[in-house]
């Protein structure tokens with residue numbers, strides 16, 4: 649018995665790295681998996697058939713999967729992906745939005761087209777699959793109010809706390825959090841939970857960062873072995889969030905770093921001060937920030953990345 653017996657899942661960007669690990673784990677838990685991947689470079693150039701290897705690995709391990717080579721940021725291809733899962737396996741229960749690219753540079757060196765490309769894949773490439781899956785789940789909920797759906801989106805430390813050289817990537821990953829919170833509200837009545845995970849792992853994305861080097865694919869680490877940066881380490885959390893057991897979890901951001909599962913706390917009111925029924929005078933704000941809010945006039949106020 650697996651946690652996901654009888655379920656149908658789509659995993660985007662599942663041709664390698666963390667997405668491949670998610671697809672393998674969902675299949676291991678009993679889901680039939682549509683393995684999507686455009687197969688381009690880490691910068692999002694070109695196309696290829698990386699998804700074939702993931703499907704082969706799933707089938708070798710006794711699971712059921714088929715490929716989808718579409719570009720998730722293309723609205724029609726994202727629609728085709730959702731339709732392909734429904735046509736092939738008769739339903740869609742789980743959507744894992746994982747596809748991603750990086751084009752890092754400090755903002756003064758980042759070409760505008762690199763910013764656009766990164767936003768396109770992460771933001772539109774999450775929104776369009778969600779749009780098509782949501783329409784499907786709304787229809788299904790009207791026919792069967794007991795039906796459910798699961799969306800697991802992918803954010804990152806850069807989106808939650810910033811990272812030098814990643815203005816595009818950080819903006820995109822923060823946008824995915826806002827989208828997740830909003831979708832959780834919009835889809836609650838259709839029985840669909842929507843959460844975001846922040847994974848980690850040594851993949852070709854981390855290999856673009858100075859000093860990172862090594863790339864590990866999920867199958868490089870034996871099932872009974874442990875590597876703290878195995879790209880599979882967050883996949884059990886994704887499988888659980890995709891399961892019926894996690895029906896009460898929605899609108900949450902959860903990181904999975906090495907062996908830790910970390911429930912993140914979002915923007916919350918921390919402290920406030922009021923002018924007292926009138927507009928503030930700019931000249932008085934410095935004092936009030938120092939006394940009521942920051943409790944400092946400069947020294948000791950730090951920027952703490954997530």
Ligand SMILES: NC(=O)c1ccc[n+]([C@@H]2O[C@H](COP(=O)([O-])OP(=O)(O)OC[C@H]3O[C@@H](n4cnc5c(N)ncnc54)[C@H](O)[C@@H]3O)[C@@H](O)[C@H]2O)c1
Pocket residue numbers: 660661662663664665666667684685686687688689690692698718719720721746747748749769773802803804805846847848849850851852853854879
């Ligand atoms: N590796 C980490 O430590 C880490 C940390 C935080 C978040 N993430 C996120 O995890 C996800 C997976 O990244 P990874 O590290 O496994 O990198 P990866 O490059 O190994 O995998 C990303 C996959 O997405 C696919 N892809 C890219 N654009 C696509 C598109 N338009 N349509 C369909 N597929 C597309 C790529 O072909 C690739 O196979 C990304 O969203 C990434 O931002 C990774």
